Amino acid sequence: MTTHDIAVIPGDGIGLEVTPAALEVARAAGRRHGFELRLTEFDWSCERYLREGSMMPADGLERLRGFDAVFLGAVGFPGVPDHVSLWGLLIPIRRAFRQYVNLRPVRLFDGIEAPVRATDIDLVVVRENTEGEYSEIGGRMNRGFPDEMAVQEAVFTRTGVTRVLDYAFGLAGRRRGYLTSATKSNGIVHTLPFWDELVQERAAEHPGVRWDQEHIDALCAKLVLEPGRFDVIVGSNLFGDILSDLAAAVTGSIGIAPSANLNPEREYPSMFEPVHGSAPDIAGQGVANPIGAIWSAAMMLDHLGHGEAAEQIVAAIATVLAKGDVRTRDLGGTAGTDEFTQAVLALLV
Numbered sequence: 001m002t003t004h005d006i007a008v009i010p011g012d013g014i015g016l017e018v019t020p021a022a023l024e025v026a027r028a029a030g031r032r033h034g035f036e037l038r039l040t041e042f043d044w045s046c047e048r049y050l051r052e053g054s055m056m057p058a059d060g061l062e063r064l065r066g067f068d069a070v071f072l073g074a075v076g077f078p079g080v081p082d083h084v085s086l087w088g089l090l091i092p093i094r095r096a097f098r099q100y101v102n103l104r105p106v107r108l109f110d111g112i113e114a115p116v117r118a119t120d121i122d123l124v125v126v127r128e129n130t131e132g133e134y135s136e137i138g139g140r141m142n143r144g145f146p147d148e149m150a151v152q153e154a155v156f157t158r159t160g161v162t163r164v165l166d167y168a169f170g171l172a173g174r175r176r177g178y179l180t181s182a183t184k185s186n187g188i189v190h191t192l193p194f195w196d197e198l199v200q201e202r203a204a205e206h207p208g209v210r211w212d213q214e215h216i217d218a219l220c221a222k223l224v225l226e227p228g229r230f231d232v233i234v235g236s237n238l239f240g241d242i243l244s245d246l247a248a249a250v251t252g253s254i255g256i257a258p259s260a261n262l263n264p265e266r267e268y269p270s271m272f273e274p275v276h277g278s279a280p281d282i283a284g285q286g287v288a289n290p291i292g293a294i295w296s297a298a299m300m301l302d303h304l305g306h307g308e309a310a311e312q313i314v315a316a317i318a319t320v321l322a323k324g325d326v327r328t329r330d331l332g333g334t335a336g337t338d339e340f341t342q343a344v345l346a347l348l349v
């Protein structure tokens with residue numbers, strides 16, 4: 001039997017509730033498909049930060065390095081600034097393990113009423129995950145004076161942009177063959193014209209893919225008005241982040257959105273996590289929607305070579321949603337995290 005070593009970081013808030021649900025489903029799929037997940041849990045979180053002064057130990061990245069994948073719930077806790085939780089754990093993992101593709105599929109499942117008029121939504125946001133606007137270059141000056149200032153430089157490299165574009169064009173080629181690039185080269189006059197040039201350059205290498213580009217503001221409007229027309233949308237770190245929350249909301253709830261932080265060359269472990277945060281407003285109540293986490297676990301299995309198991313998990317989610325009697329509160333139902341998870345598990349035995 002194949003065994004995969006998974007580092008598990010449940011994190012904070014509802015991360016502690018949806019992570020066990022997702023891994024239970026992934027293990028059930030493993031029993032059916034002849035593989036095993038060996039889970040090693042790490043308590044790295046904002047709670048740890050409050051207790052010990054850091055989100056993870058100094059050798060945290062070294063400890064993760066040997067795993068086949070990392071599964072993360074969510075981090076964030078009232079009282080701990082969000083940039084601490086993000087830059088103390090998530091971003092170091094994404095960068096040290098060169099997880100430059102952030103893959104965020106979006107689907108409108110049968111049985112869910114979308115807040116917009118739409119039927120067929122099936123798209124993937126590919127977000128650049130290691131550079132762009134999320135940069136360490138910049139600083140603050142003259143703190144507390146009237147001339148106080150802040151500068152933050154966006155960083156777009158030929159290597160960084162090219163590799164994420166190649167991934168996105170390749171993915172579009174395996175899907176419906178259509179790519180949309182998010183830009184804003186009318187207002188941001190250095191980095192985004194460079195991005196646009198590279199899109200054109202990479203498009204020439206992928207002649208089978210139809211492509212266009214949209215300014216980010218217009219693209220947001222189109223995602224609401226006609227989400228069904230998109231297949232793969234590629235964007236910089238910031239644009240991709242915003243677009244994926246928007247697209248997830250258009251399909252009913254941020255609670256269903258999954259994501260993968262991929263190191264496509266597999267030199268380092270990739271990391272899988274729901275798009276949502278730690279949701280302090282509902283944490284501890286057992287009502288969080290586990291779909292985003294379960295779907296992220298399915299993406300992890302796909303990455304580990306178990307595509308069929310992954311498909312079955314997503315199909316089980318779709319079946320439960322289509323039946324309609326078991327759904328969580330964010331989707332207008334009354335089921336808790338556990339009840340929904342059991343309904344998915346019942347289809348996987």
Ligand code: NAI
Binds near residue numbers: 256279
């Ligand atoms: P959030 O995603 O935690 O919550 C936004 C809203 O969506 C809340 O009303 C919440 O109840 C609801 N929601 C989220 N996930 C849900 C689920 N699975 N089921 C049902 N409802 C769900 O985003 P927010 O409020 O902006 O951030 C809360 C904390 O999470 C902050 O500390 C933030 O920094 C952190 N965060 C962490 C992320 C991560 O670990 N990757 C990503 C986003 C936020």
Ligand code: MG
Binds near residue numbers: 241275
């Ligand atoms: Mg986000």
